[in-house]
Amino acid sequence: MSLLELDDVKVHFPVKRGVFFDRTVGHVYAVDGISLSVTAGQTYGLVGESGCGKTTLGRAILRLNDITSGRVVFDGTDLAQLPAEEMRRSRRRLQMIFQDPLGSLNPRQNIESILAEGMAAHGIGADREERRARISEILERVGLPAGALSRYPHEFSGGQRQRIGIARALVLEPDLIICDEPVSALDVSIQAQVLNLLEELQDSMGLTYVVIAHDLAVVRHISDVIGVMYLGALVEEAPSDALYAEPRHPYTRALMSAVPVPDPDLEDNRERILLRGDLPSPAAPPAGCRFHTRCPWRQPERCDTERPELTDMGGGHRVACHYAAEIAAGTLRPTTELAPRVLHDTAEGTEPPAAAPAGDAAPDGSGPGAARGA
Numbered sequence: 001m002s003l004l005e006l007d008d009v010k011v012h013f014p015v016k017r018g019v020f021f022d023r024t025v026g027h028v029y030a031v032d033g034i035s036l037s038v039t040a041g042q043t044y045g046l047v048g049e050s051g052c053g054k055t056t057l058g059r060a061i062l063r064l065n066d067i068t069s070g071r072v073v074f075d076g077t078d079l080a081q082l083p084a085e086e087m088r089r090s091r092r093r094l095q096m097i098f099q100d101p102l103g104s105l106n107p108r109q110n111i112e113s114i115l116a117e118g119m120a121a122h123g124i125g126a127d128r129e130e131r132r133a134r135i136s137e138i139l140e141r142v143g144l145p146a147g148a149l150s151r152y153p154h155e156f157s158g159g160q161r162q163r164i165g166i167a168r169a170l171v172l173e174p175d176l177i178i179c180d181e182p183v184s185a186l187d188v189s190i191q192a193q194v195l196n197l198l199e200e201l202q203d204s205m206g207l208t209y210v211v212i213a214h215d216l217a218v219v220r221h222i223s224d225v226i227g228v229m230y231l232g233a234l235v236e237e238a239p240s241d242a243l244y245a246e247p248r249h250p251y252t253r254a255l256m257s258a259v260p261v262p263d264p265d266l267e268d269n270r271e272r273i274l275l276r277g278d279l280p281s282p283a284a285p286p287a288g289c290r291f292h293t294r295c296p297w298r299q300p301e302r303c304d305t306e307r308p309e310l311t312d313m314g315g316g317h318r319v320a321c322h323y324a325a326e327i328a329a330g331t332l333r334p335t336t337e338l339a340p341r342v343l344h345d346t347a348e349g350t351e352p353p354a355a356a357p358a359g360d361a362a363p364d365g366s367g368p369g370a371a372r373g374a
């Protein structure tokens with residue numbers, strides 16, 4: 001059963017100019033038509049490079065950003081239509097965990113006060129004693145000592161602060177937690193601990209997660225379903241295993257090809273897809289397929305003019321590419337102009353691109369056009 005359904009959600013920020021009178025001179029199309037469904041008790045991972053609209057979408061679900069159009073149906077209720085007071089009450093059930101735990105914790109409040117604040121606002125716990133007992137129980141669950149109650153955020157390490165952020169969400173007894181880059185500010189060794197904790201809590205408390213990350217490795221292990229975003233839209237969505245076994249969209253293939261593989265033989269021989277050009281501005285997205293300006297498989301006319309719909313290719317593997325089937329079957333080759341961007345490393349060394357145009361991605365992936373965000 002799906003707990004959260006997004007139906008063609010758009011968040012467009014007006015761009016204003018003018019000294020005396022603000023005139024709207026354009027829009028940033030941060031989220032531009034996202035439909036997805038999150039099953040109760042599962043984790044939906046949302047990946048994409050910086051600026052593709054992941055955070056804006058997460059905030060829109062909680063209505064921390066105004067929604068331009070579309071429906072955000074949570075447990076049968078369209079949040080986009082809820083009056084402010086009812087939305088405030090619903091927010092208890094939808095919580096968010098942020099990337100920077102320190103930035104989201106008031107340095108002048110001790111942990112008990114930070115956690116009790118939200119509980120009191122939502123009428124959880126009859127009195128201070130009851131709230132304290134609940135907070136102690138949650139602190140134990142997230143692996144913090146009971147003595148943490150009277151301490152202040154700066155007294156904790158980065159990983160512990162993220163545990164406090166998780167506890168702050170949990171004391172409100174939410175159903176859905178949006179985790180926005182929950183581990184990207186943490187050391188790699190701590191990242192796994194926090195991800196494991198999130199998984200344990202999901203199992204024991206029946207939580208549903210949307211995990212937002214730019215790092216494919218982070219979402220891989222924790223997600224049941226993964227959605228890949230590019231310029232405000234989903235380009236691919238699939239059960240986690242299917243996505244990693246066979247990425248179908250050229251953008252996902254490029255992201256995956258940039259992730260190092262631990263096996264040296266595989267690492268030396270695998271395909272590397274280097275994207276050329278930078279991410280276009282969401283204020284002036286390309287017509288047709290948003291990815292066509294960087295796509296090695298771009299075909300004339302159709303890709304430039306017709307925006308592809310997310311289409312189910314079987315087993316819930318949805319892809320927004322006119323030529324996904326042909327690319328998967330190998331019957332469509334990368335276009336001549338962009339073919340050098342698809343490199344095959346050999347054990348002896350990397351085959352250099354035939355004639356890389358100046359200013360494009362360097363063969364080692366370090367240039368400005370290299371696939372980012374993975």
Ligand SMILES: Nc1ncnc2c1ncn2[C@@H]1O[C@H](COP(=O)(O)OP(=O)(O)OP(=O)(O)O)[C@@H](O)[C@H]1O
Pocket residue numbers: 013028029030048049050051052053054055056057214282
């Ligand atoms: N309040 C705002 N007003 C105008 N533009 C905004 C606003 N918030 C975000 N944007 C723009 O919307 C686009 C998407 O931003 P968003 O933060 O959602 O991306 P992201 O994928 O989460 O990136 P990051 O990982 O860097 O946070 C960006 O171009 C950003 O500059």
